[in-house]
Amino acid sequence: MASEPIQQVAGTGVYVPGDDIDTDRIIPARFMKCITFDGLGDYLFYDVRKTEDGEDKKHNLNDPRFAGASIIVSGNNFGCGSSREHAPQSIMRAGFKAVIAGSFAEIFYGNSTNLGIVCVTATSTDRQVLAKAIETNPELEITIDVNDHKIWFGDQYITCDMRPGARDSLLRGTYDPLDELLQGVDAVSETAGKLPYMSA
Amino acid sequence: MGQSLFEKVWDAHAVRELGNGQTQLLIGTHLIHEVTSPQAFGMLRDRGLPVRYPERTFATVDHIVPTNETIEPYSDSLAQGMIEELRKNCAENNIKFFDTNTGKQGIVHIVGPEQGITQPGTTIACGDSHTSTHGAFGAIAFGIGTSQVRDVLATQTIALNKMRVRRINVDGELGPGVYAKDVILHIIRLLGTQGGTGFAYEYGGSTFDNFSMEERMTVCNMSIEGGARVGYVNPDETTFEYLKGRPYSPQGEAWEAAVERWKFFASDADCRYDDIVNIDAADIEPTVTWGITPGQGVGINESIPSAEDGATQSDRESIEEALEHMKFEGGSPVKGKKIDVAFLGSCTNARLSDLKEVAQYIKGRKVAAGVQAIVVPGSQVVSQIATELGLDTIYKEAGFEWRAAGCSMCLAMNPDKLVGDQLCASSSNRNFKGRQGSPTGRTMLMSPLMVAAAAITGEISDAREVFGMGQPVPA
Numbered sequence: 001m002a003s004e005p006i007q008q009v010a011g012t013g014v015y016v017p018g019d020d021i022d023t024d025r026i027i028p029a030r031f032m033k034c035i036t037f038d039g040l041g042d043y044l045f046y047d048v049r050k051t052e053d054g055e056d057k058k059h060n061l062n063d064p065r066f067a068g069a070s071i072i073v074s075g076n077n078f079g080c081g082s083s084r085e086h087a088p089q090s091i092m093r094a095g096f097k098a099v100i101a102g103s104f105a106e107i108f109y110g111n112s113t114n115l116g117i118v119c120v121t122a123t124s125t126d127r128q129v130l131a132k133a134i135e136t137n138p139e140l141e142i143t144i145d146v147n148d149h150k151i152w153f154g155d156q157y158i159t160c161d162m163r164p165g166a167r168d169s170l171l172r173g174t175y176d177p178l179d180e181l182l183q184g185v186d187a188v189s190e191t192a193g194k195l196p197y198m199s200a
Numbered sequence: 201m202g203q204s205l206f207e208k209v210w211d212a213h214a215v216r217e218l219g220n221g222q223t224q225l226l227i228g229t230h231l232i233h234e235v236t237s238p239q240a241f242g243m244l245r246d247r248g249l250p251v252r253y254p255e256r257t258f259a260t261v262d263h264i265v266p267t268n269e270t271i272e273p274y275s276d277s278l279a280q281g282m283i284e285e286l287r288k289n290c291a292e293n294n295i296k297f298f299d300t301n302t303g304k305q306g307i308v309h310i311v312g313p314e315q316g317i318t319q320p321g322t323t324i325a326c327g328d329s330h331t332s333t334h335g336a337f338g339a340i341a342f343g344i345g346t347s348q349v350r351d352v353l354a355t356q357t358i359a360l361n362k363m364r365v366r367r368i369n370v371d372g373e374l375g376p377g378v379y380a381k382d383v384i385l386h387i388i389r390l391l392g393t394q395g396g397t398g399f400a401y402e403y404g405g406s407t408f409d410n411f412s413m414e415e416r417m418t419v420c421n422m423s424i425e426g427g428a429r430v431g432y433v434n435p436d437e438t439t440f441e442y443l444k445g446r447p448y449s450p451q452g453e454a455w456e457a458a459v460e461r462w463k464f465f466a467s468d469a470d471c472r473y474d475d476i477v478n479i480d481a482a483d484i485e486p487t488v489t490w491g492i493t494p495g496q497g498v499g500i501n502e503s504i505p506s507a508e509d510g511a512t513q514s515d516r517e518s519i520e521e522a523l524e525h526m527k528f529e530g531g532s533p534v535k536g537k538k539i540d541v542a543f544l545g546s547c548t549n550a551r552l553s554d555l556k557e558v559a560q561y562i563k564g565r566k567v568a569a570g571v572q573a574i575v576v577p578g579s580q581v582v583s584q585i586a587t588e589l590g591l592d593t594i595y596k597e598a599g600f601e602w603r604a605a606g607c608s609m610c611l612a613m614n615p616d617k618l619v620g621d622q623l624c625a626s627s628s629n630r631n632f633k634g635r636q637g638s639p640t641g642r643t644m645l646m647s648p649l650m651v652a653a654a655a656i657t658g659e660i661s662d663a664r665e666v667f668g669m670g671q672p673v674p675a
Contacts, residue, residue: 017517018517018518018521019514019517019518020393020394020492020493020518022493022630022632022633024611024630024632024633024634024635025632025633025634028634028639029263029611029612029613029635029637030612030613030637032235032613033264033276033278033279033282033613034278034282035238035239035242035281035282035285036238036239036242037239037346047633047634047639052620052638052639052640075514076394076514077393077394077397077427080393080394080427080493081329081424081630081632082328082329082343083236083327083328083329083331083343083344083345084235084236084327084345084346085236085239085327085345085346085347086346088345103394103397104397105394105397105427106397106398106427106429107329107342107343107344107345107424107429110344110345110348110360111345111346111347111348114345114347114348115347124514163361164220164221165220165221165222165359165361166220168219168220168221169219169220169222172219172220174218174219174220176347177218177222177351177358177359178247178347178350178351178354178355180218180219180224180359181218181224181351181354181355181357181358181359182249182354182355184215184216184224184355184357185252185355187215187216187224188215188224188226188252188355188356188357190215191213191214191215191226192226192228192253192356194212195212195213195226195228196457196458196461197228197229197319197321197322197458198226198228198253198256
């Protein structure tokens, strides 16, 4: 089940302002009462988007101008909190392919990368420039070049960064590591054999 | 030069380097629960893969179990479906399941240590970010996503980047009424919610040397709230004493050999750390969060910050957003905020020592009118022993509801939820918007005794004053 290499991601963007956008914000726990990830896209940022009566709040994520966006632009420490893969699953199932943030929480970053969601960091100034450009022209095509560490929009670009392991696995199409891990099972037995608690 | 515990455990479990430079790391002990595992079993079935080391995975049910009904089927059919799915997956794959009828069920991070499954020098993973709790035993323990739960089930390994190690020394004696919870809230306030990203936190110093295992677990538990996926304490006599005689601890001759091995894993005196932080225990006050991240905390005698107190524009925006959600005035004292709910529970603070400590102070007191106070023991074992000690009676006489074991109102995946914008004094670990089940609900994190003080006075209070623990030192 090899995954497709991802050299670049292109699409329109939506700005989700704020630092410390936590996983409860991305997908509230009450929507995790399920045994599959199907349908989680409907609940992405649910309480950010909806009032308690289920009415739409005024938010970029509800704005028809940004409907169809596939790239999220946000603040620092995106995805902090829980290890729930429900968070990146809901992002992916809502049609998003990439997140551009100031920084990412570690578990979220790994979970997203395993799914092939491109997570890149950019400076606050650059993200503000990008957010303004999106606001001015919601149709603006944004292209994240994974190989080149650049985010192109219109005739300008900003630089971005990502963890070396993540970049490499996206480019090689090995971001879902299971096949590679399975290839190492003999070595796993050997390592386990040296650990008394594994054989007790 | 010597090695840190992190390096020794990592080296012992590193299988090989993967093509992208990550390490294929052996996960010696795998813990699972009902929320993040069913999809992983589904993925295995789709690929026709067996569970490779079923004897190294242990399951319990905690997030969705109701604490006010114990008879199945539960009124929530989704919760019932999840517990049944876990039963099925464990039975089909020969995985040990601490089910609700075993007397051993509870929050996964309380069950593991209690059963002696959590041991020094091991790697432990679970689809739950508070897996860092197990680091209290000198294990490298961390939360993983569901695809990684699949990877562990199928291969007993995951792909992982090696972390750097930050040593955090806390030295000296904590003042009266200052607890392990205050230590970690203080650390997060100091280093920030993302300060630990990419790091494993090694906690040490005389304060930690003197801590019980349960206190060490409270601190390690919240490492992730400071951004550190891993937090640990080097194993010592306190660790070995705790583990001796537990059901899954090595027995007889194997015990002596295990202790010798465990001692080896402790960080060498001359090891190198990537960073070192020193904290004086005397500087730590009973700490309370006022905002929507665990880093937004202040000492009980301090005021809530105003937007203009933020150092950067983004700090100012964060403070403003937090004040708006919490409905607090910037500059107002944190003390005196009226609460609606008091929650004593969670994998941070629902162990026997927490319940015992609070019980001795609330004996003969009453929960304030209009406040709902609930106690949710971390496990059936905790509940059982607490009941034998008569603690349940003390709590009930004080007006607390004594509930069955589970995660409960920490994340409100069961019927225990805040309603509307209720304000909750909580011994749990996250104060995110909506965390306790109501999108407009408000959470203030604090130690169990501070929760009890708030329950009794009906407002955020200094437990030292409420319970006559000596004069608080003004901030």
